[in-house]
Amino acid sequence: MPLLQTFNRLFPLWAILLGALGFYFPAIFTPLSSAIAWLLALVMFAMGLTLSTADFYRVAREPKPILLGLALQFTLMPLAALAVSRLLGLSVELTTGMVLVGTVAGGTASNVITWLAGGRVALSVSMTLTATLASVVLTPLLTWLLLRNTVEINTLGMLWGIAKIVVAPVLMGVLLHHFFAAGIKRLEPALASIAVILISVIIAIVVALNAGRLASIGALVLVAVVLHNSIGLTAGYWLARLLKFDEATCRTIAIEVGMQNSGLAVALAQQFFSASAALPGALFSVWHNVSGSLLASWWRRKG
Numbered sequence: 001m002p003l004l005q006t007f008n009r010l011f012p013l014w015a016i017l018l019g020a021l022g023f024y025f026p027a028i029f030t031p032l033s034s035a036i037a038w039l040l041a042l043v044m045f046a047m048g049l050t051l052s053t054a055d056f057y058r059v060a061r062e063p064k065p066i067l068l069g070l071a072l073q074f075t076l077m078p079l080a081a082l083a084v085s086r087l088l089g090l091s092v093e094l095t096t097g098m099v100l101v102g103t104v105a106g107g108t109a110s111n112v113i114t115w116l117a118g119g120r121v122a123l124s125v126s127m128t129l130t131a132t133l134a135s136v137v138l139t140p141l142l143t144w145l146l147l148r149n150t151v152e153i154n155t156l157g158m159l160w161g162i163a164k165i166v167v168a169p170v171l172m173g174v175l176l177h178h179f180f181a182a183g184i185k186r187l188e189p190a191l192a193s194i195a196v197i198l199i200s201v202i203i204a205i206v207v208a209l210n211a212g213r214l215a216s217i218g219a220l221v222l223v224a225v226v227l228h229n230s231i232g233l234t235a236g237y238w239l240a241r242l243l244k245f246d247e248a249t250c251r252t253i254a255i256e257v258g259m260q261n262s263g264l265a266v267a268l269a270q271q272f273f274s275a276s277a278a279l280p281g282a283l284f285s286v287w288h289n290v291s292g293s294l295l296a297s298w299w300r301r302k303g
Contacts, residue, residue: 113296
């Protein structure tokens with residue numbers, strides 16, 4: 001399905017276009033605010049449909065790069081989010097949103113970007129899967145540890161929310177893949193396209209909810225998001241190089257660490273905090289696909 005693959009590679013463009021629609025026509029999207037969690041659950045279900053039991057076995061066979069990715073994902077990224085927020089003097093709400101972006105797992109788009117970058121797609125899938133399952137406990141725990149002195153956090157509620165939004169849909173998808181693998185394989189480009197559309201709609205909703213404030217805070221939040229993403233990509237790559245992993249593995253780890261499941265950060269912010277706290281996740285969703293695509297293109301040319 002070459003047309004669908006082209007559509008999927010243009011994800012940053014669709015995200016920007018839908019975000020612009022949300023900004024200029026907020027009335028279209030604001031009534032959909034309660035649907036964010038359901039939309040993300042559908043994205044995670046689509047991801048689960050692409051996973052097989054072999055992906056789970058692969059985690060046990062190759063633990064070292066996965067452990068490095070997990071360590072950076074759940075230490076560097078949360079701490080970097082908090083540090084960047086304080087450096088730029090972000091409000092409590094925006095800092096909360098940044099920390100949520102930092103404490104969630106790697107993003108589902110990372111697998112596509114890894115493929116475009118000449119990385120190791122199977123490893124990318126294994127890292128995304130492992131981090132997603134670990135995030136059920138680590139995301140609420142780390143959010144509480146970093147923000148407990150500034151905002152009230154419903155840790156158990158977040159844990160249950162992540163289980164419903166992430167784990168249940170993924171496991172349902174994996175189960176269906178087990179029984180209908182051949183048919184689902186043919187549909188994978190279409191599943192990715194559905195995920196692209198749903199994430200773009202989530203971005204549009206969050207932008208619409210913050211349309212009145214974007215002119216005053218949007219540029220500052222974008223700077224924070226760019227810095228945070230850059231720290232993840234840079235540290236992921238060079239720490240992997242320092243530990244003497246091969247080039248393809250280094251690229252994969254960099255992308256997994258730098259690209260967050262910002263859709264989940266948006267859903268959690270909307271459900272447990274505020275629309276403003278969801279803004280960093282929405283902007284991250286756009287930016288990390290732009291930066292990831294540009295980096296993948298450069299790595300591809302480099303060989």
